[in-house]
Amino acid sequence: MEYSGRRRKHRDPWRLICRSTVSFVCVCLAQFALFLLSSFFNSSNIITLLFLSVIVLLGLTVIGRRCKRLFGLRGSAPAFVFTNIVFMWCVYLVAIRQAISFPLDILFHAELIILLIGLYRIISGDPGFVDYAPISNTETFLEGSELPISNIYEGSPSVESSLLLQRVRYCKYCHAHVKGFDHHCPAFGNCIGQNNHFLFMILLAGFIIAESCYILSASQITTASRTLDSDGQKVVWTVALATSTMVFSILQVLWQAAFLAWHIYCVCFNIRTDEWMHWKKYPEFQHITHSQLGETGTTRYRNPYDKGIWQNLKEFIEAKG
Incomplete structure (x- = not known):
């Protein structure tokens, strides 16, 4: 079977719908578990909530993997990311927006819209696919290079060849060669290569900024709830929802900041x-x-x-x- 590096294999729409449904259910279960956790524990103890949330999410991950093995249920990582964005947006509109200043509200919505546009571009875009053919058929040459692609993976002694300097690597998930290949990103369902590496960095920074704004907005609700709770009044369910999503956003920012720092290091040292x-x-x-x-x-x-x-x-x- 021959693949084309510039085209992806056709995806069954029903299979995509099923995987998106699984991702939607997983997001709802995870957020509901965090909501219950925030309802039973004092929102002022954010460190405890963070620790317990990590345990809960790890437990749900283990359960999800067991279900995947037993029932063959597979989710779609891009659908998982998109569903989380929509869920947080809905929580913001229902529970947080009324307590936020107008400039911060405009900024947050603008960031979400830009993120969605960026997600579409990186999911559907070309990361730098290079056409190739299997070794058994023909050997494809790139941009005047004297070495076929197959020689890269057959231990060619010509280390300084122009092909190697182009940094063409093979992605086993996309079944394609990618120029400037960094890694295959499951969250975006696409390779990160020369054409979209810059967009990937911008998106990663955009997620951190948007989630930081969400944390800042949700913290205003949780701060007000502490005053109500100290006066002996009952805290409404929207406060618990704002708290749970704020904890989730904090966890997201922590690993995304470390991930962004790593990629900045990689860019600085090529x-x-x-x-x-x-x-x-x-x-x-x-x-x-x-x-x-x-x-x-x-x-x-x-x-x-x-x-x-x-x-x-x-x-x-x-x-x-």
């Missing part, structure tokens, strides 16, 4: 995630040291693409596609 994790399978990253007697020594990591932080940043911005 290294891809896939290359850093699997550098031993790419010859240009292998530096073999020799002993004084001329015997082959150990193989060490080296990055031949690192040209200094400023030059690396310049090349990254210019190659955004």
